[in-house]
Amino acid sequence: MSLLDRLCLAIATGFHLSYIPWRLLKDTSLVGKRRWSGAGLVGTALGWAALYALPEGPWFWPVLAAGIGAACWIAGRADRALGGHDDPRIVIDETVGFWAAAAGLPRGFAPLAAAFVLFRIFDATKPPPCRRLEALPGGAGVVMDDVMAGVYANLATRLLTATGLIG
Numbered sequence: 001m002s003l004l005d006r007l008c009l010a011i012a013t014g015f016h017l018s019y020i021p022w023r024l025l026k027d028t029s030l031v032g033k034r035r036w037s038g039a040g041l042v043g044t045a046l047g048w049a050a051l052y053a054l055p056e057g058p059w060f061w062p063v064l065a066a067g068i069g070a071a072c073w074i075a076g077r078a079d080r081a082l083g084g085h086d087d088p089r090i091v092i093d094e095t096v097g098f099w100a101a102a103a104g105l106p107r108g109f110a111p112l113a114a115a116f117v118l119f120r121i122f123d124a125t126k127p128p129p130c131r132r133l134e135a136l137p138g139g140a141g142v143v144m145d146d147v148m149a150g151v152y153a154n155l156a157t158r159l160l161t162a163t164g165l166i167g
Helices: 003-012 019-025 039-051 057-082 092-102 109-125 138-162
Strands: none
Touching: 003 057, 019 039, 039 092, 039 109, 057 092, 057 138, 092 109, 092 138, 109 138
């Protein structure tokens, strides 16, 4: 494996933090057909933590677009290094997916917590067209379903905020 592949693998797995729940749960019935490993929760938490390093306002959008593009490329390299497609240890997709969920929302606890929970629900259930986006080739197939789940979570959080259910 090349040095670039190792670097991409480290970034894609949250500097290997995603290995912790994956190794703890890989031999249980929780990891199977649905490939639930708990690693996505790690990636989403990393997305929330990294959100504060991103600019607010109009500069957020080009940074988000660049982040999604970089995540697709990195996830594609990591996918090839791991020898599969959408390996559950790759969590950069959850990181940028959460950024999409939080895009344009106030950075207070309640809206971000709602975006976090809703993103995890939409990422797990994969409403249309999320599941179809997984079929995209390479890293785009790893990342874009999570970005779409983030868009759904963002819209749902905005609706909850507009109705006054969250502050």
